[in-house]
Amino acid sequence: MAKFIFVTGGVTSSLGKGIIAASLAKLLQARGLRATIQKFDPYINVDPGTLNPYEHGECYVTEDGAETDLDLGHYERFLNIYTSQANNVTTGRIYQTVINKEREGAYLGKTVQVIPHITDEIKRRMLLLGKDDKYDVVLTEIGGTVGDIEGLPFIEAVRQLQWELPEEDCLVVHLTLIPFLRAAKELKTKPTQHSVRLLSENGVHPDILVCRTEEPLNNDIKRKIAQFCNVKPEAVIEAADASTIYEVPLMMLREKLDVIALKKMKITDYNEPDLNRWKGFLDKLKYPKSKVTIGLIGKYIELQDAYKSILESFIHAGAMNECKVQVVNVHSEFISNENVGEKLDGLDGLLVAPGFGHRGIEGKIVAVRYARERGLPFFGICLGMQMAVIEFGRNVLGLADAHSTEMDPHNNNPVINMMEEQKKITKMGGTMRLGSYPCILKEGSLSAEIYGATEIAERHRHRYEFNNDYLEQYENAGMIASGVNPETGLVEIIELPNHPFFIGVQYHPELKSTVENPAPLFVHFIAAAKKYNEKRLSVKNPLLHSEMI
Ligand code: GLN
Numbered sequence: 441m442a443k444f445i446f447v448t449g450g451v452t453s454s455l456g457k458g459i460i461a462a463s464l465a466k467l468l469q470a471r472g473l474r475a476t477i478q479k480f481d482p483y484i485n486v487d488p489g490t491l492n493p494y495e496h497g498e499c500y501v502t503e504d505g506a507e508t509d510l511d512l513g514h515y516e517r518f519l520n521i522y523t524s525q526a527n528n529v530t531t532g533r534i535y536q537t538v539i540n541k542e543r544e545g546a547y548l549g550k551t552v553q554v555i556p557h558i559t560d561e562i563k564r565r566m567l568l569l570g571k572d573d574k575y576d577v578v579l580t581e582i583g584g585t586v587g588d589i590e591g592l593p594f595i596e597a598v599r600q601l602q603w604e605l606p607e608e609d610c611l612v613v614h615l616t617l618i619p620f621l622r623a624a625k626e627l628k629t630k631p632t633q634h635s636v637r638l639l640s641e642n643g644v645h646p647d648i649l650v651c652r653t654e655e656p657l658n659n660d661i662k663r664k665i666a667q668f669c670n671v672k673p674e675a676v677i678e679a680a681d682a683s684t685i686y687e688v689p690l691m692m693l694r695e696k697l698d699v700i701a702l703k704k705m706k707i708t709d710y711n712e713p714d715l716n717r718w719k720g721f722l723d724k725l726k727y728p729k730s731k732v733t734i735g736l737i738g739k740y741i742e743l744q745d746a747y748k749s750i751l752e753s754f755i756h757a758g759a760m761n762e763c764k765v766q767v768v769n770v771h772s773e774f775i776s777n778e779n780v781g782e783k784l785d786g787l788d789g790l791l792v793a794p795g796f797g798h799r800g801i802e803g804k805i806v807a808v809r810y811a812r813e814r815g816l817p818f819f820g821i822c823l824g825m826q827m828a829v830i831e832f833g834r835n836v837l838g839l840a841d842a843h844s845t846e847m848d849p850h851n852n853n854p855v856i857n858m859m860e861e862q863k864k865i866t867k868m869g870g871t872m873r874l875g876s877y878p879c880i881l882k883e884g885s886l887s888a889e890i891y892g893a894t895e896i897a898e899r900h901r902h903r904y905e906f907n908n909d910y911l912e913q914y915e916n917a918g919m920i921a922s923g924v925n926p927e928t929g930l931v932e933i934i935e936l937p938n939h940p941f942f943i944g945v946q947y948h949p950e951l952k953s954t955v956e957n958p959a960p961l962f963v964h965f966i967a968a969a970k971k972y973n974e975k976r977l978s979v980k981n982p983l984l985h986s987e988m989i
Pocket residue numbers: 793794795796797821822823824846901902903904905
């Protein structure tokens with residue numbers, strides 16, 4: 441059986457529990473241990489799939505089609521492994537299981553209660569990934585902040601496991617904040633003392649305290665925290681602000697977080713950490729040789745977490761190209777034919793983002809046209825691809841009313857249509873086309889060249905698709921379907937061969953981009969933006985399409 445590390449958070453939210461958990465897992469992995477991470481979220485939604493991105497940021501989709509918390513994206517990007525439905529559990533899912541069992545009569549007439557039935561189900565799921573000898577260490581991040589009412593059953597489950605498991609098989613890491621009061625020029629330990637006390641009142645004793653701080657923690661402060669919070673001084677870890685999240689594993693290595701964890705878990709069989717590829721990536725990220733500006737056209741741009749995986753993919757792809765990628769957010773609602781030139785001025789590439797619903801789509805279509813006509817590298821993801829299809833239909837094929845039935849259900853030219861299997865679905869949660877599907881690439885296409893393969897698999901999250909009734913018309917006019925699902929014939933990729941880089945994908949390539957394996961489409965999109973940038977700076981305005989290709 442594996443060993444279990446629980447990561448809790450105190451004082452305030454947004455301290456970066458996911459990054460600390462992922463960094464510790466990365467270090468253990470770099471030392472040769474098999475590590476995975478899971479997230480337990482206290483909210484009642486069964487999964488975050490039905491949540492508005494403004495509420496909870498992006499919904500991350502796993503290979504097996506689970507709609508999960510965006511922290512799973514960090515886990516995959518750091519560890520370069522796949523996670524699954526089992527790696528993200530919410531209160532809603534726990535209750536759903538327990539209530540279903542109760543309806544089946546599985547509790548044999550007992551009163552079903554939070555303790556033991558809910559906590560037993562939480563514990564069962566916490567231990568699940570540790571079975572079958574797949575992992576040496578399973579890390580569990582507990583969402584929310586200690587003291588939240590809805591988090592109590594999770595904390596209680598950790599308490600029981602801390603008591604039930606052999607001492608060396610269970611480790612609790614508590615992430616906390618040491619604020620610096622500028623007026624007093626002092627770091628304050630009291631909030632941390634309170635949060636550890638709150639945890640202790642619930643019966644959980646932390647083994648390691650990771651302290652977020654803006655100022656270095658000297659030994660006196662560390663000793664004070666250790667003494668008042670009842671942990672060893674070496675188990676008080678400083679987590680200073682980092683310039684990039686990808687620096688955090690190295691900072692934690694310097695602070696010996698991994699060594700302390702290994703010692704407590706009595707793991708003696710480990711190697712010196714192999715972080716060569718990670719460090720290579722960081723060097724390229726920190727010392728870029730060029731710079732490009734990419735416009736991210738979306739409607740959730742006020743909240744950066746809404747496009748988390750896309751922004752991280754740009755970081756991976758930028759490093760690969762030794763190029764700094766500056767992302768400029770452009771709100772699609774405010775783009776019109778009149779101002780598009782001004783709004784998109786100075787860009788080297790355009791990414792039209794995924795999304796749902798009507799708001800802001802006309803602006804996206806105007807932006808696609810601008811990119812298509814000027815030879816500006818264009819990358820459309822999911823809804824972004826669908827907008828490229830609509831734009832081409834309207835402005836090249838002359839189908840003035842071309843649209844998606846998502847926005848215009850009774851349209852005469854539904855170039856984007858609801859998928860057949862979606863038509864009978866009435867429930868919202870977990871019912872889209874989700875997870876990994878294979879895709880065959882057309883030989884000689886840009887997509888095939890970029891992937892260096894003819895068969896790929898990518899992850900999906902959508903209900904609508906390219907309407908194949910129009911395929912011939914599109915291909916004859918120069919927009920080709922360069923990627924198609926081998927079983928269903930659904931169009932997965934469209935491209936314009938007579939454009940420097942114009943690709944739209946129905947799937948989400950950003951979900952599989954990791955530090956060690958950046959998504960090929962992002963890497964090549966940035967390479968195309970670099971080329972555009974070089975030309976843009978070397979020719980006089982205005983740029984003409986013919987100049988760019
Ligand atoms: N709303 C579109 C669909 O459901 C696109 C979804 C997306 O961008 N993820 O097909």
